[in-house]
Every structure is written in C-alpha cells, then in structure tokens.
Amino acid sequence: MTIDIGFTFSRFAAVVYKEFIQMRRDRVTFAMMIGIPLMQLILFGYAINSDPRHLPTAVLSADNSPYSRGIVAGMQTSTYFDVTGQLSSRAQAEAALKNGDAQFVLTIPEDFSRKLLRGETPVLLLEADATDPAATSGAVASLREIVSRAIARDLPGPAAELAATDLPVTIRVHAEYNPEAVTQYNIVPGLMGVILSLTLTMITSLAITRERERGTMENLLSTPVKPLEVMLGKITPYILVGYIQIALIILASKFLFDVPLRGSLVPIFVLSLVFIAANLSVGVTLSTVAKNQLQAVQMSVFFFLPSLLLSGFMFPFRGMPAWAQVLGSALPLTHYLRFVRGVLLKGATGMESLTHIWPIAIFFLAVIAIGMLRYRKTLD
Amino acid sequence: MTDILFDPKRLAQSPSSAPTDAPPKVPADAPADAPADAPADAGLSGAGGDSVIDVQGLTKSFGSKVVVNNLSMRVRRGEIFGFLGPNGSGKTTFIRMLCGLLAADSGSGTCLGWDIRTQAERIKPHVGYMSQRFSLYEDLTVRENLDFTARLYGLPDRAALVGDCLEHNGLARFADNLAGSLSGGWKQRLALAACTLHDPSLLLLDEPTAGVDPGARRDFWDAVHRLAARGVTALISTHYMDEAERCHRLAYIAYGDLLAQDTVEGLIRNSGLVTWSISGPDLHELSEILRGKPGVDQVVAFGNTLHVSGPDEASLVAALSPCGATHQCRRIETNLEEVFIHLMRGARKP
Numbered sequence: 001m002t003i004d005i006g007f008t009f010s011r012f013a014a015v016v017y018k019e020f021i022q023m024r025r026d027r028v029t030f031a032m033m034i035g036i037p038l039m040q041l042i043l044f045g046y047a048i049n050s051d052p053r054h055l056p057t058a059v060l061s062a063d064n065s066p067y068s069r070g071i072v073a074g075m076q077t078s079t080y081f082d083v084t085g086q087l088s089s090r091a092q093a094e095a096a097l098k099n100g101d102a103q104f105v106l107t108i109p110e111d112f113s114r115k116l117l118r119g120e121t122p123v124l125l126l127e128a129d130a131t132d133p134a135a136t137s138g139a140v141a142s143l144r145e146i147v148s149r150a151i152a153r154d155l156p157g158p159a160a161e162l163a164a165t166d167l168p169v170t171i172r173v174h175a176e177y178n179p180e181a182v183t184q185y186n187i188v189p190g191l192m193g194v195i196l197s198l199t200l201t202m203i204t205s206l207a208i209t210r211e212r213e214r215g216t217m218e219n220l221l222s223t224p225v226k227p228l229e230v231m232l233g234k235i236t237p238y239i240l241v242g243y244i245q246i247a248l249i250i251l252a253s254k255f256l257f258d259v260p261l262r263g264s265l266v267p268i269f270v271l272s273l274v275f276i277a278a279n280l281s282v283g284v285t286l287s288t289v290a291k292n293q294l295q296a297v298q299m300s301v302f303f304f305l306p307s308l309l310l311s312g313f314m315f316p317f318r319g320m321p322a323w324a325q326v327l328g329s330a331l332p333l334t335h336y337l338r339f340v341r342g343v344l345l346k347g348a349t350g351m352e353s354l355t356h357i358w359p360i361a362i363f364f365l366a367v368i369a370i371g372m373l374r375y376r377k378t379l380d
Numbered sequence: 381m382t383d384i385l386f387d388p389k390r391l392a393q394s395p396s397s398a399p400t401d402a403p404p405k406v407p408a409d410a411p412a413d414a415p416a417d418a419p420a421d422a423g424l425s426g427a428g429g430d431s432v433i434d435v436q437g438l439t440k441s442f443g444s445k446v447v448v449n450n451l452s453m454r455v456r457r458g459e460i461f462g463f464l465g466p467n468g469s470g471k472t473t474f475i476r477m478l479c480g481l482l483a484a485d486s487g488s489g490t491c492l493g494w495d496i497r498t499q500a501e502r503i504k505p506h507v508g509y510m511s512q513r514f515s516l517y518e519d520l521t522v523r524e525n526l527d528f529t530a531r532l533y534g535l536p537d538r539a540a541l542v543g544d545c546l547e548h549n550g551l552a553r554f555a556d557n558l559a560g561s562l563s564g565g566w567k568q569r570l571a572l573a574a575c576t577l578h579d580p581s582l583l584l585l586d587e588p589t590a591g592v593d594p595g596a597r598r599d600f601w602d603a604v605h606r607l608a609a610r611g612v613t614a615l616i617s618t619h620y621m622d623e624a625e626r627c628h629r630l631a632y633i634a635y636g637d638l639l640a641q642d643t644v645e646g647l648i649r650n651s652g653l654v655t656w657s658i659s660g661p662d663l664h665e666l667s668e669i670l671r672g673k674p675g676v677d678q679v680v681a682f683g684n685t686l687h688v689s690g691p692d693e694a695s696l697v698a699a700l701s702p703c704g705a706t707h708q709c710r711r712i713e714t715n716l717e718e719v720f721i722h723l724m725r726g727a728r729k730p
Contacts, residue, residue: 014531018520025519025558219515219574222479223532224504 015233204283267350435489462627518560565596660707
C-alpha cells in the first residue's frame with residue numbers, strides 16, 4: 001500500500017492521461033491553441049512585417065541634373081518609393097513628413113552634380129518617418145543600391161570606374177520620430193515567445209480553476225493525489241502543445257515570411273522547454289489564486305501585457321527607462337526573445353544561449369514554488 | 381432539548397452486526413503507525429472503542445458564521461449512520477472536515493483511527509467520498525472516470541477491476557458514454573461506483589440521492605446495505621425520512637448544533653412526542669383551530685387525516701377533546717419527521 005507522502009509517478013501519469021483525454025474532447029480550446037498562433041502570426045507577421053513598398057516620397061531637389069533625375073527615376077522604378085511630388089522648401093518637407101503625406105523626403109543639395117563630378121562625395125539626405133521603423137527599413141536599405149546604379153549609368157568613363165568601387169555619394173538617413181529601427185526579421189521569431197507566453201499561461205491558468213468551478217476539485221482533493229502530481233500532471237500535456245506551436249511558427253518563419261534561419265533548430269527545441277515550463281508554471285500558479293475561469297483569464301492577461309510591452313518585443317529594450325528594464329529583466333519573455341533572435345538570426349549556439357536561459361529557469365523555480373505553497377489542499 | 385449523545389445500552393441492539401466471515405476492515409495497514417487509540421482490535425467492549433468516526437468539539441466558521449458548532453459524535457464500524465438536518469445546517473461542512481477537504485477551526489477527532497487534523501493524507505486512501513454535486517469528469521466516459529479513479533488510488537489490475545465495477549453496478553452498457561450524458565440516477569450510481577472502487581473502509585456520502593427517483597434510491601440503499609454487511613461504515617446525509625429510517629443510527633444537526641443522536645426508535649421515544657390521528661369533516665378549519673391550542677406542537681395534514689402532535693399527552697388530549705364528538709381520534713405512532721420538526725423548532729436561532 002502506498003501511504004506515501006511523496007510523489008508517485010503512477011498518479012502523476014493518471015493526471016497526465018486524463019488531461020490528454022479532456023484536451024482531445026475540448027475541441028474548441030484545442031482549436032484555439034492552434035488558431036491563436038496562426039492568427040497572431042498572420043496579423044502580426046503580415047501587418048508589421050511585410051516588406052512595404054510604394055511608400056510616398058517627396059523630393060526637395062536644388063539640382064536639376066541628369067544625375068539627380070537618374071536617382072529619382074531609379075527610386076521610382078525600385079517600387080520601394082513612390083515619388084509623389086517635388087517640394088520647394090524645407091518647411092514643406094517638414095510638413096509633409098509630419099502630416100504623413102510623405103514617408104520619405106529626399107533632399108538633393110544644389111551643388112550635387114558639381115561635387116559629384118569633382119569626386120567630392122556630395123551628401124544625399126533621406127529623411128524617413130520611422131514611427132513604424134519596420135515600414136521604412138526595406139526602402140532605406142535599398143537606397144544605396146539605387147543611387148549607386150543610377151550614378152554609375154550616367155557618369156562618364158573614369159568617374160564611373162571610381163563609382164564602381166566606392167560610392168561617390170554619402171547617403172545620410174535621418175530616421176525621424178523613432179530612431180531605433182527594428183528590423184523585419186526580429187518580429188517573427190519574437191512572436192514565438194509572445195505566442196507561447198499568451199496561450200500557455202492562459203490555458204493552464206484555466207486548468208485548476210476549471211476543476212474548482214466544475215466541482216471536480218472536491219473529488220480530486222478527497223483522493224490521495226498530491227499537489228505536485230496534479231500540477232505537473234496538468235502542465236505536461238501543454239508542453240506538447242507548446243512544441244506544436246514552436247514548430248508551426250518556425251515553419252511559418254521559413255515559408256511564409258522568409259526569415260533567414262541562421263542557427264540550428266536543435267537549441268531552439270531543447271532550450272525552449274525551460275521557457276514553456278516557466279509560462280505553464282505561471283498559469284498553474286495563477287489558477288491556484290483565481291476563483292473562477294474569468295479571473296484566471298484576466299490574471300493571465302495581467303501577466304501577459306507587461307511581458308509584451310517590457311520584453312523588447314514591442315519597444316526597443318534599450319530605449320526603455322531603467323525601471324522598466326529592471327522589470328523587463330524579471331520576465332521570461334525578455335530573455336527568451338534574446339535567445340530566439342540570437343539563435344535564429346545571429347546563429348548563436350546552444351552553449352552561447354545559456355546566458356539567456358538561466359534567468360528563465362530561476363523564474364520557473366520561483367513561480368512553481370509559489371504555486372506549490374498556494375495550491376489549496378482543502379476547499380477553504 | 382433531546383440530546384442523546386451516546387448510550388452504551390443501545391450497543392446491544394446496534395446493528396454493527398456484520399457477518400463474521402467478513403470482519404470489519406478498518407485500515408489493514410493502520411496499526412503500524414496509527415495512534416494508540418486506533419480502532420484496530422478494540423472490539424465492542426469500550427464505549428467508542430470501535431468507533432470509525434470519533435470527534436469531539438469540532439467547530440468550523442466561515443467568517444463570522446459558525447457553521448459547525450462544537451460537534452461531538454461517534455460512528456461505529458459497519459454502521460449506516462444517517463445525518464439529517466435542514467439546509468445549511470453544517471452537514472456538508474462536517475463531512476468535508478472528516479475527509480480532509482476542510483480544516484477544522486477547533487476540536488479534535490479521529491477518522492479510521494487517524495487524526496483528522498493532521499493525518500488527512502492517511503485517511504484519504506481509505507475513505508470513499510461522494511459529494512453532493514456530481515464531481516466526476518463530465519467530459520470523460522464512464523470507464524475513463526473509473527479508470528482515472530483507480531489510477532489515483534494506485535489500484536492493481538486496473539482494467540479487470542474497472543470491468544468488474546462496471547458490471548456490478550450495471551454501468552456496463554454506458555461504459556463508453558460521456559459521464560455528462562448520464563441521467564441523474566446513473567450519475568449517482570457512477571459516483572457511488574467510483575467512490576467504492578478502492579474498497580474504502582468508510583463511505584462519506586453527502587446527499588447522494590438528492591434528485592434521484594425512488595427506484596434508483598432503493599437500488600442505491602440496497603447497495604449501501606450490501607457494503608455495510610461487508611463491514612463498510614457509511615455516513616450518509618439526507619433529507620428523506622424513508623432513507624433516514626433505513627439507517628442504523630441517526631444524528632440530527634441544525635444550525636451547526638448536534639441536537640440528537642440515536643436509533644430511529646430511540647429518537648422517537650426520547651422526543652416525548654405524542655401523536656394523534658384525526659379524521660372527519662372540515663379538517664382544514666379544524667387544523668387552524670388546533671394550531672393555536674396549548675399542548676399542540678404540530679398539526680400536519682396527511683391526506684384525509686390530521687396528525688396532531690404535542691410533547692405532553694394530557695394537554696394534547698385536552699386540546700383534542702372538543703372534536704371527539706364530530707371526528708374519529710386515535711393515538712398513533714409518532715413518526716420521524718415530526719420528531720425532526722420538533723427538534724428543529726427547539727433549536728431555531730434567534
């Protein structure tokens with residue numbers, strides 16, 4: 001007879017098995033678990049991330065030369081820029097950007113062609129409305145190439161040779177309103193953390209609360225099952241769900257958004273376990289506090305919002321005030337984003353990523369400890 | 381107030397007469413670490429020595445409301461013990477304290493020989509608890525629910541055990557139906573099957589038959605009596621008088637206080653109530669007249685008769701004498717309901 005105080009694997013396995021059956025029966029929730037990541041991917045991914053083209057561009061040109069005309073024509077044909085009009089003053093330029101009439105203002109100085117021919121590397125100024133930096137980055141990146149081609153085509157022989165090796169123009173980009181540009185590829189891998197965070201916390205926060213609300217907790221509490229067995233038993237099936245989500249997002253990154261996946265996927269799959277566990281432990285712990293399922297959802301949103309805002313997903317982490325950075329550093333999503341971006345975009349290895357993983361592990365241990373203390377063995 | 385806490389004389393007629401071939405099986409593995417007063421081999425000799433439930437002064441409050449007040453009670457091995465009282469009288473709270481679902485504020489006691497306040501984890505494997513509300517998983521099938529329960533209790537040979545259980549409880553044809561799709565009576569059968577699956581020594585059944593039809597109720601009670609015959613003790617709360625009469629002993633609790641604890645006969649005898657049955661014309665008018673008279677405690681219409689009860693024979697007869705000419709009056713046995721209503725009125729809190 002097992003009159004034990006400790007953990008019994010068979011009882012834990014019983015809870016796991018039961019959860020799987022219930023998950024299978026609860027089609028709506030399961031659909032949500034798969035649907036939410038897809039929806040977020042499509043909304044966030046396409047809304048933020050698509051490579052926007054045909055951005056309205058105004059030109060303030062004081063130099064009417066073949067070179068400057070060639071540059072403007074090149075911009076137009078690149079499809080990144082739609083040259084909407086010629087401006088005649090600085091004031092107009094500022095107003096166009098401010099009102100949002102133009103996403104870009106290209107300023108060509110009056111001595112542009114003269115300096116160019118003399119090899120004096122004149123300055124081209126591109127002012128960008130970078131309120132949404134993702135929107136402008138593609139266009140900005142393309143400008144150098146456009147200018148280089150336009151000039152090379154029009155320059156006479158020796159100067160053209162010079163231009164082929166070294167751009168004879170200085171392109172100065174002023175990203176207005178939001179100086180820290182977030183690159184497009186940051187978003188999708190970041191979404192992986194955001195989606196895992198939201199769905200896993202919420203679904204597990206419902207887990208114990210649902211038992212309470214439906215009255216089945218009363219029966220469960222009257223059996224010999226232990227708190228740890230219940231908590232881990234409830235978490236385990238959702239680890240699998242978490243992995244399905246990761247796989248979905250990676251597939252989407254590759255095939256829908258063409259994110260260049262530099263690093264190996266092995267560290268992603270192995271080390272994500274820590275992050276998944278951390279989020280699930282938050283959910284379970286919240287559900288030991290929440291009185292009903294509505295509260296459980298509200299509490300998980302309460303945890304999710306700071307994660308979304310302070311992790312560096314929405315706003316550049318280094319741009320946040322010190323207190324927000326401290327708060328953000330406590331959240332697992334912050335570290336997970338760095339980990340995922342490091343591996344996927346910069347090709348970091350698993351070992352190199354461990355610096356981002358241990359804070360998540362500590363978070364997990366702390367939260368599961370709180371959950372254990374909070375789990376009520378009685379109905380009081 | 382009739383407050384019969386414990387009467388050793390009644391032990392003789394106490395129906396803990398389980399068949400000798402199936403000795404009461406209070407936790408087989410208890411003695412090793414059970415406290416000295418464990419009920420292992422105490423036998424019937426000492427008062428309470430054979431108690432499966434033995435609590436003293438149990439009190440529980442929610443906020444400022446005292447739900448169970450200083451309650452002491454004993455339930456003997458193999459006994460079917462009925463637990464009655466008006467809604468909100470603390471029956472559920474008391475049962476939950478016994479099986480470790482709620483922590484008592486004060487008082488002490490043992491359940492199956494283990495301390496209810498510190499050894500709930502030892503009590504749980506030997507108790508079958510059936511809550512008032514259906515508390516199995518509606519989104520699992522009947523079989524899955526039983527299988528899950530068997531796993532939680534670590535029972536060996538699960539598949540066969542669950543199969544037998546389905547068979548014995550007539551649940552086999554519903555085995556693969558979702559529990560949520562069963563009718564009330566079948567849910568209750570499933571719940572009883574689940575809470576007896578691990579062969580508990582003590583059943584704590586909280587209004588198990590609420591909302592169940594008479595046929596299913598009778599089947600249920602037959603099942604409980606079969607279990608009791610095997611030495612299983614059962615504490616059952618109920619509102620039905622016919623069910624109360626099927627219990628070996630009863631306790632009546634109202635507003636947190638234990639008002640009486642006895643056999644059915646003992647309760648009726650000790651209530652001191654005398655009851656007369658009256659039949660004849662214009663019973664409704666008569667009942668209005670009788671209600672105000674001294675010596676009349678209750679006037680209840682039963683079909684074509686009135687049952688009139690009072691605590692004192694002489695004054696009751698005096699009250700009834702005027703209608704002797706027009707109506708037939710005869711003395712009848714006081715029934716349990718009249719006793720309980722009498723008890724409840726005496727206990728009503730200001």
